[in-house]
Amino acid sequence: MPSGLPFTFEARGFRCVLDVPDGMRPWRDRVAPREDEGTHDGDGVRMFRWKGGLHDHPVGQIQYGLENLAAYRRTGDAFFLVRARAQADRVVARRHERRGAWFFPYPFDFAHDVHSGVAYQAPWYSGMAQGEALSLFAQLAQLPAVPATARQRYRAAADGAFRSLLVGDDGAPWVVARDEAGHLWIHEYPIGAPGTSDYTYNGFMFAALGLWDYYALTRSPLAADLFDGSLTTLAANFRNMRNPRWLSHYCRTHAVPTASYHPVHITLLRQLSWLSGSEPLAARSDLLMDDYPAPSLGKDGGRVHLAEGTHTLFRYDDDGAVTATRTLALALPAEATASHRIRIKGRDVHYLLTDGPDRAEGWYVAERYPAAYVRGEWCASDYRPARRARFRAGVSVVCHRDGEERTVTYPKDTPVRYDRRALVDGRMMLRAADGDAKGWWVPGSQLLAG
Incomplete structure (x- = not known):
């Protein structure tokens, strides 16, 4: 009967952590x-x-x-x-x-x-x-x-x-x-x-x-x-x-x-x-x-904000080649519904519209904050333990929570932990788990790693 491991192998010290909900x-x-x-x-x-x-x-x-x-x-x-x-x-x-x-x-x-x-x-x-x-x-x-x-x-x-x-x-x-x-x-x-x-x-x-x-x-x-x-x-x-x-x-x-x-x-x-x-x-x-994010935005789809200005709409084949384009010009911001938020092969993430201004249904529009983004929280990841990041010294960071905004600025690099990551209103955001910003969403691009 075997009593040990059959051979040696590489190990970097990953642990079995039992204190897990x-x-x-x-x-x-x-x-x-x-x-x-x-x-x-x-x-x-x-x-x-x-x-x-x-x-x-x-x-x-x-x-x-x-x-x-x-x-x-x-x-x-x-x-x-x-x-x-x-x-x-x-x-x-x-x-x-x-x-x-x-x-x-x-x-x-x-x-x-x-x-x-x-x-x-x-x-x-x-x-x-x-x-x-x-x-x-x-x-x-x-x-x-x-x-x-x-x-x-x-x-x-x-x-x-x-x-x-x-x-x-x-x-x-x-x-x-x-x-x-x-x-x-x-x-x-x-x-x-x-x-x-x-x-x-x-x-x-x-x-x-x-x-x-x-x-x-x-x-x-x-x-x-x-x-x-x-x-x-x-x-x-x-x-x-x-x-x-x-x-x-x-x-x-x-x-x-x-x-x-x-x-x-x-x-x-x-x-x-x-x-x-x-x-x-x-x-x-x-x-x-x-x-490659999960493509579906659910049975009811997601609400996409389209800023005023000019948007290019696309159609693609299965290999990501463009098969058609058209221009959508908006004098005022507009809303549309998308069934999918999907990576096009070889290209950026796009929304597949199912309705919208000027017969936009059936066309793709590229995700571009703040010009085109899906409202709400998507693609969430939870972390245990909370992960480490830092506020950069002297940088004013706008935090978000339940429709509110607040700005934080620290005189020196300041550590913070975050316990959740999600696409929130079109931007990848991190939810602070400690410090003055605890419970607030912070744009990930405005934090330093570790």
Whole structure:
């Protein structure tokens, strides 16, 4: 039975911070509805349709279990706890005990449609499933509403899953390896030949959440070491993940920008910053958000202010090429509705108008404060701990709150912390968490970092 880590790896001192509000802990934000459109068997277990068959899918079942746990925490309805446990019990029942550890098999053949080299014959295993299983079992093992004997079983399941992260790629099965730079990876898609895996980012980050959950249950130094190594790897590989001013890459090997996973990367980096207290990880999350913000402005859209003067309206094709332009001349300020605030490929952020003066609907206008901006608060990020910045000496800064304004000026550089960042009325603003400006929004461009 493995008793330590399979190899050494780079670590920069990222910590498992446990003093985190419950709402910021792993898997609190994805809440299962009481009724959903997913496929389930007679036991209420989530199933997966693939090539004409109905299969167990470890990640699908684990995530569904975690979403039901989130629903139970929110509502107190035991229905959700029963359904969460059904998912966990199925994953446990289907386990394979190999190399002194528990592995959770995918019982169907699979080949990735886009990523060459990702092709498996059943059974196969994924580090994403192994790490997420840690979250599900560890959370159940700590829940007072679960009977004591069942909590003990889930603790044993968490221990079995954790041991799968303590065996390397010198035998099979495996999900943990070290890359050529000495960085630790938990592979969503481990490939037989070491060093040829997909290096998928989201699956790795989900697995890191599981390490935090397992540490919260056990205080295991090995879990803390793996968490440190995982976040060190993410920090070192961020420039490979990031695609400046566009969608981030799904994996390191293929570097394919992927719209569906870009917001997942943003959310996971932000969660890992909360769980480690790391300001650099929070800053990386913000960079991805600025590169490609969430496009939708909601079902009702956003109100866009258009200043008096001349605006150029655009139409673009999917590659960002201009297909048409026109001029909108306003003698007075006007309002319009936009359905999207979106980065055009190779260009700035634009609003897609759905109404407005002079038949503006269907046209894009570039975001330009104060000429064109969306009212209200958008693209918000919360920080724990609060991040550090400074007011510059002698610079008058106009702060905003609930329609009010006030000006602050300091004779010397003055530290301030901020706990929230958002686009507020068209400008990226920071909410001060201490000092004279506490609770007020400050334009980020008027503060110095750190």
